Amino acid sequence: MPLFIDAQAPVIVQGMTGHQGMTHTARMLAAGTPIVAGVNPRKAGSSVAFTSADGGEVDIPVFADCQQAKDATGARASVVFVPPRFAKAAMIEAIQAKIELIVVITEGIPVADTAYCVALAQRHGVRIIGPNCPGLITLPNEQNGAGTNLGIIPDKIVSSGPLGLVSKSGTLTYQLMGELADIGFTACLGVGGDPIVGTTLLEALQSFEEDENTKACILIGEIGGDAEQEAARWAKEHMSKPIVAYIAGFTAPEGRQMGHAGAIVSGGKGTAQAKQDALEAVGIRVGKTPGQTAEIMREVLAGAAR
Amino acid sequence: MDLYEYQARELLEEQGIATPRAIFAQNSHEVASAADEIGYPCVIKAQVKTGHRGQAGGIKLASNRDDAILTSEQILPMSIHGHKCSGVLVAGAKNVLHEYYVSISVDRASRDFDVLATANGGTEVEVIAKEHPEAVKRLHIGALEDFDLAAATEMAASIGFYHADVDQAAQILLKMWRAFKENDATLVEINPLAKVGDPEDESSKTLCALDAKISLDDNAAFRHDGWERFKDPIQTDPYEQQAREHGLHYVHLNGQVGVIGNGAGLVMSSLDAVSGAGEEQGTGVKPANFLDIGGGASAEVMSRSLSIVLSDPQVLSVMVNIYGGITRCDLVAEGILQALQTLNSAKPIVIRFDGNAAQEGLSTISQANNPRLHVAKTMEEAAQTAASLAAQFSPSSSWPSKENR
Numbered sequence: 135m136p137l138f139i140d141a142q143a144p145v146i147v148q149g150m151t152g153h154q155g156m157t158h159t160a161r162m163l164a165a166g167t168p169i170v171a172g173v174n175p176r177k178a179g180s181s182v183a184f185t186s187a188d189g190g191e192v193d194i195p196v197f198a199d200c201q202q203a204k205d206a207t208g209a210r211a212s213v214v215f216v217p218p219r220f221a222k223a224a225m226i227e228a229i230q231a232k233i234e235l236i237v238v239i240t241e242g243i244p245v246a247d248t249a250y251c252v253a254l255a256q257r258h259g260v261r262i263i264g265p266n267c268p269g270l271i272t273l274p275n276e277q278n279g280a281g282t283n284l285g286i287i288p289d290k291i292v293s294s295g296p297l298g299l300v301s302k303s304g305t306l307t308y309q310l311m312g313e314l315a316d317i318g319f320t321a322c323l324g325v326g327g328d329p330i331v332g333t334t335l336l337e338a339l340q341s342f343e344e345d346e347n348t349k350a351c352i353l354i355g356e357i358g359g360d361a362e363q364e365a366a367r368w369a370k371e372h373m374s375k376p377i378v379a380y381i382a383g384f385t386a387p388e389g390r391q392m393g394h395a396g397a398i399v400s401g402g403k404g405t406a407q408a409k410q411d412a413l414e415a416v417g418i419r420v421g422k423t424p425g426q427t428a429e430i431m432r433e434v435l436a437g438a439a440r
Numbered sequence: 441m442d443l444y445e446y447q448a449r450e451l452l453e454e455q456g457i458a459t460p461r462a463i464f465a466q467n468s469h470e471v472a473s474a475a476d477e478i479g480y481p482c483v484i485k486a487q488v489k490t491g492h493r494g495q496a497g498g499i500k501l502a503s504n505r506d507d508a509i510l511t512s513e514q515i516l517p518m519s520i521h522g523h524k525c526s527g528v529l530v531a532g533a534k535n536v537l538h539e540y541y542v543s544i545s546v547d548r549a550s551r552d553f554d555v556l557a558t559a560n561g562g563t564e565v566e567v568i569a570k571e572h573p574e575a576v577k578r579l580h581i582g583a584l585e586d587f588d589l590a591a592a593t594e595m596a597a598s599i600g601f602y603h604a605d606v607d608q609a610a611q612i613l614l615k616m617w618r619a620f621k622e623n624d625a626t627l628v629e630i631n632p633l634a635k636v637g638d639p640e641d642e643s644s645k646t647l648c649a650l651d652a653k654i655s656l657d658d659n660a661a662f663r664h665d666g667w668e669r670f671k672d673p674i675q676t677d678p679y680e681q682q683a684r685e686h687g688l689h690y691v692h693l694n695g696q697v698g699v700i701g702n703g704a705g706l707v708m709s710s711l712d713a714v715s716g717a718g719e720e721q722g723t724g725v726k727p728a729n730f731l732d733i734g735g736g737a738s739a740e741v742m743s744r745s746l747s748i749v750l751s752d753p754q755v756l757s758v759m760v761n762i763y764g765g766i767t768r769c770d771l772v773a774e775g776i777l778q779a780l781q782t783l784n785s786a787k788p789i790v791i792r793f794d795g796n797a798a799q800e801g802l803s804t805i806s807q808a809n810n811p812r813l814h815v816a817k818t819m820e821e822a823a824q825t826a827a828s829l830a831a832q833f834s835p836s837s838s839w840p841s842k843e844n845r
Contacts, residue, residue, distance in 0.1 A: 253582060
């Protein structure tokens with residue numbers, strides 16, 4: 135079974151013709167992601183020229199909506215770059231077209247809109263990743279084939295290997311990918327920094343547990359909510375593979391939002407310390423810095439190999 | 441965004457939830473005329489965006505005009521848990537017969553909305569939840585569903601509202617839900633929702649929201665005129681103000697090392713690393729701010745960010761931590777040099793670049809040949825260097841701000 139989505143799955147980009155959409159569509163295509171269409175009702179019928187992975191030119195057609203794009207191309211995944219005020223409609227459109235995997239990069243979506251779309255996606259058997267996330271990268275291996283890149287995660291940092299990574303933060307994802315580049319990854323997933331997200335840390339661990347190529351997991355958390363505690367409770371009962379964690383935000387003051395909408399300690403809840411304690415209580419080691427986290431992972435892998 | 445009580449009341453009143461008559465006042469003259477209008481005794485309540493106001497002496501009863509003036513003169517200059525008082529609410533005093541707690545909030549774990557209520561109101565619901573978990577009732581409102589009168593009535597009955605109050609309580613729950621939904625709130629809390637009136641006269645008894653706490657979703661500001669009407673009258677931190685005007689995520693802290701990075705997680709991580717380094721080095725040096733330049737920042741954004749951080753007299757050294765994904769380190773390097781051209785600052789800056797165009801960025805920095813610029817290989821090293829430079833920069837070797845830790 136492929137991890138999250140198979141590499142050949144055709145991908146559409148909602149908001150492709152915007153600045154962010156253009157930049158990252160070009161990047162994803164160069165990384166080999168099979169992008170087949172863009173969606174923009176005002177530019178339906180046109181197409182945009184990009185450079186493909188092999189250096190040739192490729193024309194990506196623009197459709198009026200997700201259903202038309204899916205009918206014409208067989209799209210199975212979508213990457214969403216549309217601005218916050220249009221994001222709810224964009225997500226609903228993709229869900230109703232039964233696009234299997236919707237990766238929402240957009241930052242700044244009202245939490246009520248996200249809650250609605252996540253519930254609707256669950257009802258339709260569709261998975262949302264994000265919002266406010268860097269997306270998903272899977273690396274080439276026998277099961278995944280070529281690997282795919284859905285979102286804004288730089289693709290040149292890492293190669294294939296036994297690690298799975300799940301994170302609330304984009305740049306900390308890149309940081310740990312960089313630290314452990316020589317070991318390599320099966321997939322790296324940014325779940326997003328919003329209070330409600332479509333795929334939780336726990337759900338990502340579940341996928342890594344089921345994936346036979348993944349041998350160990352890195353979990354990167356941050357202040358706010360208790361997704362880390364939930365993941366820890368689940369891992370205690372169900373996870374056979376080692377997890378090493380990192381938590382950001384020990385120095386964050388109470389009641390202040392630290393960049394991400396979800397990164398806030400309120401009423402004494404959601405502290406980094408509480409997350410560390412919950413993880414350590416179930417035997418998950420937590421690094422003090424990203425560098426130390428990578429070192430612990432090396433130790434864990436060496437221990438497992440012995 | 442958290443609202444003051446006087447603002448939160450407005451939103452409840454718009455839905456028709458009963459509240460005591462009250463007037464917001466910002467000086468003792470206003471308080472005197474407000475109190476005269478409300479009548480005596482009245483309650484003078486500090487308007488601060490934090491809890492436990494009562495215990496901190498921020499809520500007092502005034503029995504006459506002189507008392508109201510005197511009390512307000514005590515409360516107005518107060519800071520409660522570091523929050524400056526923005527004014528007082530002069531409210532009619534009620535004869536309280538019973539206190540309930542009700543709230544509606546975003547439930548991050550179940551990814552829907554949570555109605556929480558207890559018949560033992562008046563104190564912290566967390567305390568009640570711990571000591572009498574059976575007394576706290578919880579109901580989820582699904583994100584695809586609505587909350588209707590039948591559900592509200594069932595909830596009200598299960599909370600343990602006195603028989604005669606159930607219908608009224610159900611109406612209040614329903615109105616709270618409307619206030620929550622229509623205003624894109626993340627929290628609507630009434631504590632206490634009080635039964636007030638004359639104990640001898642049944643017809644005088646009614647449910648009344650004696651306090652209100654509402655938080656709004658900043659991400660939804662675009663469909664509410666930017667929450668213009670809830671602008672904080674209190675002067676905000678000038679650095680936070682400047683950063684906000686430029687669309688930067690900035691939080692002012694009370695340490696000595698300015699921290700700039702890309703991505704909220706990486707910046708938080710950098711703060712922790714600085715704090716850890718200060719502890720290890722025995723100096724107690726701490727981060728002075730959180731500043732996220734975001735993804736794909738230009739040289740201008742970096743230059744502006746560095747200018748804001750360097751203009752803070754509290755800052756003694758700066759750590760710039762960039763992992764270039766979309767962000768290009770060479771542009772960040774240009775931004776740093778641009779800022780230094782216009783600023784006359786002797787403060788040392790420690791730079792750590794990795795990822796996109798890191799080599800180009802580092803060579804730009806080294807070509808500048810500026811002794812104030814230090815390069816670190818890892819973010820841990822950058823934090824160590826920045827912390828130790830901040831300690832050296834200060835006149836005394838041991839940092840004296842123990843109360844800041």
